[in-house]
Amino acid sequence: MAHDEEHHAEEEVRAVVNKAPAAVIAAARTTTVDNPLFEYVLRLGDDRLVLGHRVSEWCGHGPILEEDIALSNIALDFVGHASSLLALAGEIEGKGRSEDTLAYFREAVAFRNALLVELPNGDFAFTIVRQFLFDAYSVLLWDALSRCGHEGLAAVATKSLKEDKYHLRHSSEWVVRLGDGTEESHRRVQEALDALWRYTGELFDHDAIDDAVAAHGIVVDHAGLKARWEAMVADVVQRATLTLPLDAPMRRGGRVGRHTEHLGHMLATMQIVARSHPGASW
Amino acid sequence: MPNGVIPDGQWPLWEVFTQGARGQPFEHAGSVHAADAEQALQNARDVYTRRGEAVNLWVVPSSAIVASAPSDAGPFFDPGNDKPYRHPQFYVAPRGVRIF
Amino acid sequence: MSQNLSAPTEDPALLAAFEARIAAGESIEPKDWMPERYRKQLTRMMSQHAHSEIVGMLPEGNWITRAPSLRRKMSLIAKVQDEAGHGLYIYCGTETLGVDRHELVEQLLDGRAKYSSIFNYPTLSWADMGVIGWLVDGAAIVNQTVLAKASYGPYARAMVRICKEENFHKRQGYEICTVLAKGTPEQRAMLQDAVNRFWWPSLMMFGPSDTNSPNSAELLKWRVKRKTNDELRQRFVNLTVPQAIALGITLPDPDLHFAEATGDWVFGEIDWSEFFEVVKGNGPCNRERLEARRAAHDEGAWVRAAAVAHAAKQATRSTTVAA
Numbered sequence: 001m002a003h004d005e006e007h008h009a010e011e012e013v014r015a016v017v018n019k020a021p022a023a024v025i026a027a028a029r030t031t032t033v034d035n036p037l038f039e040y041v042l043r044l045g046d047d048r049l050v051l052g053h054r055v056s057e058w059c060g061h062g063p064i065l066e067e068d069i070a071l072s073n074i075a076l077d078f079v080g081h082a083s084s085l086l087a088l089a090g091e092i093e094g095k096g097r098s099e100d101t102l103a104y105f106r107e108a109v110a111f112r113n114a115l116l117v118e119l120p121n122g123d124f125a126f127t128i129v130r131q132f133l134f135d136a137y138s139v140l141l142w143d144a145l146s147r148c149g150h151e152g153l154a155a156v157a158t159k160s161l162k163e164d165k166y167h168l169r170h171s172s173e174w175v176v177r178l179g180d181g182t183e184e185s186h187r188r189v190q191e192a193l194d195a196l197w198r199y200t201g202e203l204f205d206h207d208a209i210d211d212a213v214a215a216h217g218i219v220v221d222h223a224g225l226k227a228r229w230e231a232m233v234a235d236v237v238q239r240a241t242l243t244l245p246l247d248a249p250m251r252r253g254g255r256v257g258r259h260t261e262h263l264g265h266m267l268a269t270m271q272i273v274a275r276s277h278p279g280a281s282w
Numbered sequence: 283m284p285n286g287v288i289p290d291g292q293w294p295l296w297e298v299f300t301q302g303a304r305g306q307p308f309e310h311a312g313s314v315h316a317a318d319a320e321q322a323l324q325n326a327r328d329v330y331t332r333r334g335e336a337v338n339l340w341v342v343p344s345s346a347i348v349a350s351a352p353s354d355a356g357p358f359f360d361p362g363n364d365k366p367y368r369h370p371q372f373y374v375a376p377r378g379v380r381i382f
Numbered sequence: 383m384s385q386n387l388s389a390p391t392e393d394p395a396l397l398a399a400f401e402a403r404i405a406a407g408e409s410i411e412p413k414d415w416m417p418e419r420y421r422k423q424l425t426r427m428m429s430q431h432a433h434s435e436i437v438g439m440l441p442e443g444n445w446i447t448r449a450p451s452l453r454r455k456m457s458l459i460a461k462v463q464d465e466a467g468h469g470l471y472i473y474c475g476t477e478t479l480g481v482d483r484h485e486l487v488e489q490l491l492d493g494r495a496k497y498s499s500i501f502n503y504p505t506l507s508w509a510d511m512g513v514i515g516w517l518v519d520g521a522a523i524v525n526q527t528v529l530a531k532a533s534y535g536p537y538a539r540a541m542v543r544i545c546k547e548e549n550f551h552k553r554q555g556y557e558i559c560t561v562l563a564k565g566t567p568e569q570r571a572m573l574q575d576a577v578n579r580f581w582w583p584s585l586m587m588f589g590p591s592d593t594n595s596p597n598s599a600e601l602l603k604w605r606v607k608r609k610t611n612d613e614l615r616q617r618f619v620n621l622t623v624p625q626a627i628a629l630g631i632t633l634p635d636p637d638l639h640f641a642e643a644t645g646d647w648v649f650g651e652i653d654w655s656e657f658f659e660v661v662k663g664n665g666p667c668n669r670e671r672l673e674a675r676r677a678a679h680d681e682g683a684w685v686r687a688a689a690v691a692h693a694a695k696q697a698t699r700s701t702t703v704a705a
Binding site: 104 | 436447454460470674689
């Protein structure tokens with residue numbers, strides 16, 4: 001009886017192949033992205049949407065009232081930047097998707113943020129170190145993009161740079177305060193730095209999308225950016241009496257939609273009300 | 283300094299002065315708590331300039347402020363009503379002469 | 383000379399002068415002489431107000447991560463941030479009366495201090511964000527506009543700053559309600575449900591009738607309170623009912639009707655037993671609110687300590703350098 005089943009299965013497979021001998025089963029060797037400029041701006045917007053959302057989780061739970069206000073300010077700025085960037089992305093895509101459609105009606109695999117920003121907040125040390133590592137990168141990136149050939153993006157970059165410089169001041173001072181504070185704060189900050197380091201490589205990756213947007217006047221020297229970022233980080237780490245983590249294999253994937261399991265849960269919360277009432281206005 | 287030795291508090295109090303526009307006097311806006319000067323400046327900026335109320339900030343530890351006592355008011359603050367010579371209206375200028 | 387007094391006797395001349403200043407509408411400032419009872423009442427009233435702003439961040443903070451549009455998300459974060467700021471202004475004002483903020487925080491977390499009862503209710507849907515802005519901030523504005531003329535300088539000044547900022551909160555809330563009222567049937571139902579849950583607690587925000595409010599008489603005499611609880615509550619109702627009519631919703635009060643004679647919207651009996659239960663600590667969220675505040679405070683201890691330690695190290699370094 002088993003022999004009959006096996007023979008039957010073989011016949012089925014052969015039938016499929018006979019019917020459609022030219023069926024495309026092997027994926028193409030290279031994939032091309034439809035609209036690289038759209039993807040590029042999405043990356044910038046998603047970074048700030050996800051990070052802004054994460055920081056906003058601190059509202060009402062900060063270690064002291066003044067810091068609650070500071071963190072809310074940062075969250076607000078980032079969601080604002082995200083809103084501008086996603087609106088720009090939607091225009092570039094030209095399919096009528098607004099910043100809200102992009103924010104609330106995409107699945108996790110469609111998000112293009114770096115993994116660094118989707119990680120849960122952890123303790124205050126983890127939040128602040130993650131913030132610092134991102135702020136240093138963001139300031140350098142915006143500085144470069146404020147001079148790029150794409151008018152819309154350059155405008156967003158110029159405005160966002162001002163606010164991100166202030167964020168960097170806040171986060172870098174806190175890294176120093178905590179690193180050179182008490183034994184406990186030092187330990188927590190060092191642990192956070194060690195845990196986050198493997199997520200920093202992705203920020204400076206250069207891929208086909210970056211190549212493609214050169215056609216729009218957007219050319220960022222990632223190697224140069226990274227070198228300057230490393231110098232800034234090393235300086236703060238030294239002032240904070242911390243140790244720079246040893247290089248380790250970098251975690252990546254966010255730029256192409258391969259996220260950690262954290263993003264799905266975050267989006268489930270973020271999108272639930274909007275998705276429960278499709279087509280509604282708020 | 284080990285953690286356990288520090289009594290838990292809300293950080294020292296600082297007084298905040300804001301300048302509304304270049305050239306204007308600095309005005310007292312309120313207070314913030316902060317552990318150091320840089321933090322006091324940032325906290326003051328976050329709390330008192332969110333709506334574009336200031337172009338410049340001063341922060342001072344509250345303990346550094348020396349204030350006059352209410353009982354000083356009489357002898358300390360001259361009402362000036364009986365000293366008209368301090369005011370420009372006291373002086374007569376000939377007509378036609380431009381007074382700067 | 384040992385005297386067993388519950389309160390030290392105060393110089394009647396100073397007291398008379400103080401009361402004359404109050405009657406003349408003068409502002410009392412931090413370094414002025416004031417009766418101990420005035421200092422105590424103000425400390426209690428101001429710290430309660432500050433605690434309310436801080437605890438008030440929680441029911442609204444609850445919906446930041448679920449705000450259904452980026453614009454709403456930003457507005458809500460800004461509102462909650464403002465509330466933190468308001469709490470801060472008032473705590474600073476309270477500190478001018480000679481108490482450290484650390485002590486005030488302890489009083490709140492210990493459960494010794496009160497805060498506005500409204501924040502012990504849960505926020506169960508997005509519509510609550512609209513209704514809280516409209517009704518709860520609306521009620522707070524009615525209270526606060528009057529407080530802007532309070533006799534204690536730092537309190538009045540904090541209130542002026544707060545009132546300027548508060549207006550955006552109420553408008554944001556009412557705008558959310560308007561959009562929901564004009565929206566899908568589900569959105570309209572969401573709005574009506576939120577109103578059904580928050581209407582009576584909003585009326586209770588003004589406190590019990592003044593005959594039942596032990597502190598009212600004194601506070602009115604000292605021009606810290608300027609109107610009675612009932613007067614303010616009626617003012618709020620008169621302002622709000624037309625707004626509710628404009629939304630096309632009903633208010634959960636079968637007895638609500640307009641009285642031509644007085645021009646007032648007359649409302650039904652308030653269930654004060656619910657109010658007193660909530661004030662005693664038995665409201666739906668009392669425990670959760672304090673637990674959240676305690677957790678934030680406890681988890682933040684090492685951060686506060688680190689900042690102090692770092693500042694001390696900096697100070698030592700600069701004196702070493704100077705030397």
